[in-house]
Amino acid sequence: MRKNILKINKGLTYTFSAVLALNVLVLGAYTVITNIKVSEALEIIKPQTASITIISEKSCEECRTMEALERNITAQNVEITDRKELSADQDEAKDFLEEYEITKLPALIFTADTRINNSLQKAFEKNSTVISDKVILWEQRFPPFYDLASKETQGQIDVIYLSDKSCEECYDPAEIFAGVFKNFGISVNDGEIVDLTDPEGTELVKKYDIKDVPTVILSEDTALYGEFASVWAGVGSVEEDGKYVFRKMESIKQTSRNLETGEITKP
Structure with a gap:
């Protein structure tokens, strides 16, 4: 009977020791993990x-x-x-x-x-x-x-404002598009105002088959303004030479004139 009790006591001792060792290991692991988390938190704050x-x-x-x-x-x-x-x-x-x-x-x-x-x-x-x-x-x-490859500044847009001085009611493209350029963060040069009756204006109308005026023509670097260029697909055209020509007058709700019919369209 006494021997059995001793065996039980030894068993309990071993079990207790194992549990204690396990607790020490768990506590140690928890401490390490906690220290790591604290260290990470301090790194974030620092x-x-x-x-x-x-x-x-x-x-x-x-x-x-x-x-x-x-x-x-x-x-x-x-x-x-x-x-x-x-x-x-x-x-x-x-x-x-x-x-x-x-x-x-x-x-x-x-x-x-x-x-x-x-x-x-x-x-x-x-x-x-x-x-x-x-x-x-x-x-x-x-x-x-x-x-650095081309050794040139890119993204500074040249603008031609094609006006129609015979149409006093028609909108001012320089005024209207100034706001558009600002909203899209587009950097433009001063711009050139050309009347459609000028030799240059006549050539532009013919070259780009322009039907409605006033309008604007933008230089090739417009393509660098991704968001603006994607919107342009719905309001204008991109020509073979890379120029951007505005065509959808209804999109800006301004008075314009059709060159084929001479009709003035109001918003």
Whole structure:
């Protein structure tokens, strides 16, 4: 009987020891997991320190800046410890252009002091190129920008306003389309006003088979404004030479004149 009791006690001791060891392991694992989660949380709270380098082309006065992007970066719990602006013709800038295969300017290089945390990388993934776990590159993709391959500013739109001085009731294309361009963020030059009775105007009417006036003719770089170009498909045409010709007068609800019938159409 005594031997049986001793066996039971030994069994209980072993069982208790095993349970205790298991609890220690579980507690240890829980502590490790908790520490990892706390560490991750602290990393999220802690500002990401980084430097910014902006490379621009000094000849491109029309090019968009990176100011909005910089504001967005600092709004993501980022502390900028160093900020540098370089001109594309500087040796240091040339090294960056070659190393990161940059094709458009301005460009912004974000270099973190430590590995870029996941939440920040996710916030920055749109319209950027991840170079490494510490470096992210943005190139100006919304026109106007400077194209390094062609060495030209692209996205600055030339506009011809084709008017009809014989129609006093007809709308002013420069006035109406100024608002349209602004709404779509399109950068345009001053524009050229041409009357359809002028030699140039007569040639344009014939070349593009224009039926209704006044209208506008936009240069080829309009294609760089993706959203605007897609909307244009419903209101105008894209010619063989790349020019954009406005044709659907009813879409702007303005008074115009049909050149074939001479009829004036009011909204």
